[in-house]
Amino acid sequence: MQTASDFRQRSEEALGNPQIRRNFRFAMDGLMAKRRAGLSDPREREQLRTQCAGIRVNALSKLPELLEQLEGNCTRNGIQVHWAESVDEANNIVLEIMRQHDATRMIKGKSMVSEEMELNHFLEDHDIECLESDLGEYIVQLAGETPSHIIAPAIHKNRHEIAELFRQKFPDIPFEEDPEKLARSAREILREKFYKADVGLSGVNFAVAETGTLCLVENEGNGRMCTTVPPVHIAVTGIEKVVEQLSDIPPLLNLLVRSATGQHISTYFNMISSPRKPGEKDGPQEVHLVLPDNERSRIYEDDELINTLRCIRCGACMNHCPVYGRIGGHAYGSTIPGPIGSVVEPQKIGLDTLGELPTASTLCGACGEVCPVRIPLPDLLNRLRYEGVRNNNDGKVKGQSEQRKGTEAWIWKSWSWLHVQPMLYRLAMRTATRLRSLMPRKLGPWTDVRRPPRIAARTLHELAREKGFDNA
């Protein structure tokens, strides 16, 4: 597993790589423009955001009941439901299903939860071939990398780099740089694999408690292939993906797609409600739903951090984040990058390992402004900064206080001490203005690219007094 303890080093490497910077800038500009065009009426947009936030808040407020209802309805529909406390447990459930069918080949649709589980590695260690069929995921898998974006996993690569990768991996296929031809090559390679796969695995965008339906949003048709062609379909998703009723789906789907890519509707939308029924010509014989918890229950316990679980994984927060746009997804060293990644991942993995991520934001608010379900991302980042340095162990966040460092804590204590004593503060500021000529010209990295700030000749307190403003 990657760790983010060296976030700074990785982000600096990314900043130093002009190709990565150009690829992200180009891609993020495109996605932002598409969202703007796709949600151009601010009134409609804000109403939809409010409606969708309400749907998610409602679902989370009754999550335990909805999960029971989901299990009941899925089971009635013939979908086998498996609960997993941890990632390990979830992986073993998948493996066990594979073994029951003597299965050695899995074809996968896009699933960030399977990335969270590191399922590919786990299955490969058990001699199971695990092939990604989403084009971006396939590219990332060929390159031996991890996704750098949750909806566009290979966004860090441009078409030249992808063409080069294909040339290396498939020397028999004619070299192409045209994206459509590249996609066609991948399609031909993958088509064969769908027929040979014993098991298809997919993620789930929404699980409807009322009907026991699994909804899957996609653009390539590979999701439909994964969930209908192989004899067994395994869906994996986090327990937070449940919504109460079928009527919640149209607004959520609408806003998810428009926030993510600016499309009015995705090319495919699958609603999986059961395995193949007698007399039906296609569909899997078995459908399994694996629901890993992996710290979600812990996040659920906190009145504020619970909002993390509203996320519908559209990627808009990362598309609009000026930090993500410059360093890309791999720098975060977490399954999910960007603002939502910096909120959700430290809570799952622990602030001891990923505690730097909440600081990787200027708190500019661009993420919160576009979030389709109104997750207060800057507030949550701020909260996790607190959890990282808190001076007691009363909290519940994994790895709390582990980011607290002696010097930094001392600086803030001294800062506080000075700023609660107005007379002393005024004296300190006045002294600073009188000694301003002694101010160093170099102030660490700040002055590598900037002139140092200039201390004024006299403080505001002095000037205000002179003008008679301080006569309260």
Add this chain to the structure above:
Amino acid sequence: MERQRHYPEKPGRIYFFGTCLVDLLYPEASLAGMQLIQREGVDVIFPKDQTCCGQPAWNSGYRDEARAVALAQLKCFPLDYPVVVPSGSCAGMMRHHYPRLFKNTPQEQQVQALANRVYKLTEFLVHVLKITLKDLGTPAKVALHTSCSARREMGVAEEHEALLQQLGNVELVEQERKAECCGFGGTFAVKHPKISAEMVSEKAEHISNTSADTLVSGDCGCLMNISGRLNHQAEKIKGKHIASFLWERTNADSQ
């Protein structure tokens, strides 16, 4: 983020919160802000015991330290007058984050009452004072950076433009990626200096591409960051806080 706020009638008196960054680096900005308000016939009180809103510690996770400093500010504003702040992020701190910082403390109600009467200077000038400005300055070409807190947390970006648009001799030019953060972010610039440097370098480049002669900012943090970058590159663009800019162009003695 807020959009619809009910604004009161013009008051007789206000409190001015100058902010710590302004105190030491840009005192002329707050002075200009107070003079703009005073010129509209409103008494301005600058409580002398004010220091800092507490935001630096709050955004670094040091909540106890932030709360102690915030508590010291509460004592500065005992009466029911509006509190006007020349910075989007400090105003946002007092208006939106104080209630979170003091949740479940004895000061909870007092803090909420204070938060309700905190205004960013620009929104106060536009919506409460309904100020009319007469430009006395020479022609100027201005690029504006409002600050992310003013734009997204306080929701008052348009008010900055409205004020500048009242100035007849000012041409407001728009830089590319106008709404994008300049990369300051308080301690962000210290913790992640390389990312911050990239952000401010691009911001400065977009601004110099407009061939503006002045950069006006709504927050001194952004101003220090962007102007510091522009000056480092020997750009001739002057950096000014919006209050200084408005005051200098509309006050006969400044011409």
